[in-house]
Amino acid sequence: xxxxxxxxxxxxxxxxxxxxxxxxxxxxxxxxxxxxxxxxxxxxxxxxxxxxxxxxxxxxxxxxxxxxxxxxxxxxxxxxxxxxxxxxxxxxxxxxxxxxxxxxxxxxxxxxxxxxxxxxxxxxxxxxxxxxxxxxxxxxxxxxxxxxxxxxxxxxxxxxxxxxxxxxxxxxxxxxxxxxxxxxxxxxxxxxxxxxxxxxxxxxxxxxxxxxxxxxxxxxxxxxxxxxxxxxxxxxxxxxxxxxxxxxxxxxxxxxxxxxxxxxxxxxxxxxxxxxxxxx
Amino acid sequence: xxxxxxxxxxxxxxxxxxxxxxxxxxxxxxxxxxxxxxxxxxxxxxxxxxxxxxxxxxxxxxxxxxxxxxxxxxxxxxxxxxxxxxxxxxxxxxxxxxxxxxxxxxxxxxxxxxxxxxxxxxxxxxxxxxxxxxxxxxxxxxxxxxxxxxxxxxxxxxxxxxxxxxxxxxxxxxxxxxxxxxxxxxxxxxxxxxxxxxxxxxxxxxxxxxxxxxxxxxxxxxxxxxxxxxxxxxxxxxxxxxxxxxxxxxxxxxxxxxxxxxxxxxxxxxxxxxxxxxxx
Numbered sequence: 001x002x003x004x005x006x007x008x009x010x011x012x013x014x015x016x017x018x019x020x021x022x023x024x025x026x027x028x029x030x031x032x033x034x035x036x037x038x039x040x041x042x043x044x045x046x047x048x049x050x051x052x053x054x055x056x057x058x059x060x061x062x063x064x065x066x067x068x069x070x071x072x073x074x075x076x077x078x079x080x081x082x083x084x085x086x087x088x089x090x091x092x093x094x095x096x097x098x099x100x101x102x103x104x105x106x107x108x109x110x111x112x113x114x115x116x117x118x119x120x121x122x123x124x125x126x127x128x129x130x131x132x133x134x135x136x137x138x139x140x141x142x143x144x145x146x147x148x149x150x151x152x153x154x155x156x157x158x159x160x161x162x163x164x165x166x167x168x169x170x171x172x173x174x175x176x177x178x179x180x181x182x183x184x185x186x187x188x189x190x191x192x193x194x195x196x197x198x199x200x201x202x203x204x205x206x207x208x209x210x211x212x213x214x215x216x217x218x219x220x221x222x223x224x225x226x227x228x229x230x231x232x233x234x235x236x237x238x239x240x241x242x243x244x245x246x247x248x249x250x251x252x253x254x255x256x257x258x259x260x261x262x263x264x265x266x267x268x269x270x271x272x273x274x275x276x277x278x279x280x
Numbered sequence: 281x282x283x284x285x286x287x288x289x290x291x292x293x294x295x296x297x298x299x300x301x302x303x304x305x306x307x308x309x310x311x312x313x314x315x316x317x318x319x320x321x322x323x324x325x326x327x328x329x330x331x332x333x334x335x336x337x338x339x340x341x342x343x344x345x346x347x348x349x350x351x352x353x354x355x356x357x358x359x360x361x362x363x364x365x366x367x368x369x370x371x372x373x374x375x376x377x378x379x380x381x382x383x384x385x386x387x388x389x390x391x392x393x394x395x396x397x398x399x400x401x402x403x404x405x406x407x408x409x410x411x412x413x414x415x416x417x418x419x420x421x422x423x424x425x426x427x428x429x430x431x432x433x434x435x436x437x438x439x440x441x442x443x444x445x446x447x448x449x450x451x452x453x454x455x456x457x458x459x460x461x462x463x464x465x466x467x468x469x470x471x472x473x474x475x476x477x478x479x480x481x482x483x484x485x486x487x488x489x490x491x492x493x494x495x496x497x498x499x500x501x502x503x504x505x506x507x508x509x510x511x512x513x514x515x516x517x518x519x520x521x522x523x524x525x526x527x528x529x530x531x532x533x534x535x536x537x538x539x540x541x542x543x544x545x546x547x548x549x550x551x552x553x554x555x556x557x558x559x560x
Contacts, residue, residue, distance in 0.1 A: 164410075164428070169511065171528035192428040193510025196524065203402075204510070208411040209427050 049077040052255050053099055057087045057106035057242065059138070059218060063275045064104070064263075071262045078255065094118050094247065101250035102259050104242065106138070107173055111243040121253045124246040128260075132243030135264050136277035139239050140177055141229035143205045143215045148228060150211035155181070155232045158189045158212055166204045166213040169194040174201070177238040178214045184237035202227065216240070221276035241280060324542070331539060332532045339536045344513050345522065349540060352519040353548075355430060356498040359437035360445075363494045366438075367445040368487060372475065374446070375453035386450075393443050400439055401507025408435065408508075432509035433516050437498035444497050445490035452486020453479070492549060499545055 056064050061084045068080045083090065083100070087110040094100050095117035105111040111132045114120070120132065144152050150163045158165050167189075168175035175194065182189060192210065195201045201213040206226045220229030244263060246256040262268050269279065332339075339345065373379075374386050392400055408415045408426050418424040426432045460482065464474045480487075502520040509516040511525065519541040526534040 166510070169525050169528070171525050191512070193512050193516070194525075195511065196506060196528075200506075203507075207405055207409055209405060209409045 047077075048075045048255050048258055050252050050255055051079045051081065052101050052252075052259055053081045053083065054102045054104065054259060055083045055085075055090045055094060055098070055100040056102075056104040057090070058084050059106055059216070060084065060104055060242070062222070063271050063277070066271050067262055067268050070267060071259065074262075075258070078258075080259070088113070091117070094249075097249075099249065100247055101252065101256040102244065103132075103247055104135075104244040104263070105132070106240065106242055108132075108134070108241050108243055111245065114245070114247070119248040121246040121248050121250055121256070124253060124257060124260075128245075129243075132245035133260065133264065134241045134243050134280040135260075136242045136272050137239045137280050138216045138218055138242065138276075139278050140174070140181055140214050140232075140235040141217045141220050142212050142232055143202060143220055143223075143227040143229055144212045145205060145208045146225060146228055148211075149208070152212045152230065154230070155185050155189075155234050156187060159187050163212065164210040165189060165191040166193050166195055166201045166210040167191040168198055168201055168214070169196060172197055173240065174198040174214070174216065177240060180238035181214070181232075181234045185234040216276070217278070218276040221274075239278070242277070327535050327538060330532075331535050335532075336536060339533060340540055344517075345537060345540065347514045348517050348519050348522040348537075349544065351430065351433070351514070351517065352499055352541065353544070355433045355437060355518065356495050356501075359434045359441060359498040360491055360495040362434065362438050363442040363445045363498075364487070364491060367442045367490070367494075368449055368480075371446045371449035371453060372479070375450045376479075389443050389446050391443075392440050397436075397440050397501065397503030397505075398507050399503075401436060401504035404432075404436060404439060404504065404508040408432075427508060428510040428512065428516060430509075430515060433505055433518060436504035436508045437501045440501055440504050441494040441497040445487075445494040448490030448493060449483060449487050452483040452490075455486075456482045492552065496545065496549070499541070 054064065061082075064082060064084075068082070071080060072078065083093075083098075085093075087105040087107060090103065091105065091110040091113045094103055094114050097118075103111070103114055105114070108131065115131055120130070125132075142152060142155065142158070144150070150157070150160075152158065152163070157163065167178050170176060170179055174197070193204070195204065195213075198215050198219055202215050202219050202223055204210045205213045205215070206223060215227075215229075217229060220227060244260055246253055246260060250256045263272075273279070370389070374382060374389070395403075405412060405427065407413050408418070410416065410419055410425050410427065415426060418426070426435065456479070460478050461474050464478045465471075469477065500520055501518070502524065505516070505518060506521055506524075511517050511521050513522075517525075519537060523534050523537045523541070526537055
């Protein structure tokens with residue numbers, strides 16, 4: 001269990017991360033222009049225009065908004081609009097004909113619904129994957145209050161008597177991931193509560209009402225120093241994949257592809273990494 | 281739900297109004313009344329239409345459903361008893377005494393009606409939680425932690441439901457004729473005797489109406505319960521919580537649970553009403 005040494009992910013001076021991103025942007029802007037693939041970008045590099053509508057999972061709100069700022073700097077004639085909501089709700093909207101160019105989902109199941117329904121852009125899918133392109137992952141962490149009153153160090157500690165644990169209900173995605181991680185560990189942990197979503201688990205930990213809870217690494221980062229996140233090896237069995245894809249309904253697949261490239265670029269990856277997302 | 285009218289037939293009167301002289305029913309009242317009934321009943325009809333009748337029997341007798349139903353009925357009843365013990369004296373204080381800040385206290389009583397129940401649940405955690413203002417001493421001195429226990433369910437229900445009782449009873453007290461109390465007092469009865477022998481019987485219908493409102497509100501409580509008491513089958517998962525969880529996975533199951541809750545509460549209220557009316 002040496003791998004499961006508590007790893008503090010709560011504190012991170014945001015300024016240095018931003019500075020690094022900014023520096024990367026300066027260095028890579030030139031390359032980006034040269035890299036524009038023939039037929040996939042606009043006629044001439046950097047001359048993209050029009051409106052771009054991105055449907056994305058709620059957990060991507062902060063990172064996509066940040067990536068969009070850089071995207072607008074590079075393509076000033078492009079207007080980017082977001083629709084952030086739960087992935088399955090977005091999938092239903094897309095399959096009902098909502099006008100979207102790009103869909104980024106929080107799990108593969110919802111992307112499969114869209115692939116089976118509205119469908120991805122055929123040319124894009126042939127190149128990047130029929131079920132979309134997995135661009136980030138999200139991994140479970142053990143969240144504990146900053147003073148860690150129960151001295152939790154690994155998943156097995158959650159099974160100890162007298163340790164109060166909050167899990168997501170199995171009905172929601174983080175609860176399914178929790179079950180997968182516990183199955184992988186062979187542990188039998190009985191929580192005091194099955195919360196309705198991952199934010200509710202986080203609240204119970206932040207208030208110190210439970211000794212530990214299982215949340216995503218991005219939740220640990222977003223809650224700052226109010227909780228501490230511990231990595232644990234069994235989480236590798238329950239990694240959530242985030243796929244992105246250009247939709248067949250997109251009126252401008254070149255523009256949509258440019259957004260996917262911005263997200264999967266080194267700058268985009270840096271933003272996602274700083275927010276706690278993993279690389280696939 | 282009007283108070284008794286002791287002026288006619290004494291404190292034990294049921295306060296039944298004399299039948300109005302027969303005449304044409306005014307359409308200006310009937311049309312909105314019918315529209316109001318339709319508005320309230322149509323969603324219920326929608327549930328009946330969508331209900332999965334063939335599998336109803338098996339779903340209803342599921343042990344987790346029965347556990348949730350029993351927990352809901354028992355906690356709502358205990359919450360109503362607690363609300364009666366605290367709320368009737370409070371209503372009396374508000375209606376029959378003068379003290380500085382009385383208006384302010386009355387405004388405070390209605391606060392739980394206004395704030396979203398989830399916020400109420402967070403407030404309860406901040407006060408009665410393991411690290412709460414009061415809760416930390418309960419934990420340190422008595423080893424008592426309230427969250428995630430059936431007691432927490434009752435506390436959450438009392439918090440949101442008691443104001444309904446207080447307001448009903450206060451209204452009944454204000455509507456009751458004070459001359460009976462004054463007469464009893466001049467005949468030598470002390471205030472406690474006046475309260476138990478004269479006031480209480482006089483406002484009994486108001487107390488009954490308030491108790492029914494309080495019980496119904498406690499039975500349907502969701503937000504404060506899931507926030508303060510958590511969600512664990514058999515311990516804190518009441519019917520509304522079970523309905524919400526079922527909604528995530530299987531909307532048909534959620535409809536079944538809702539119908540069960542609705543049916544049981546209707547039967548209880550109809551029986552109570554029958555008893556109430558026949559007893560007088």
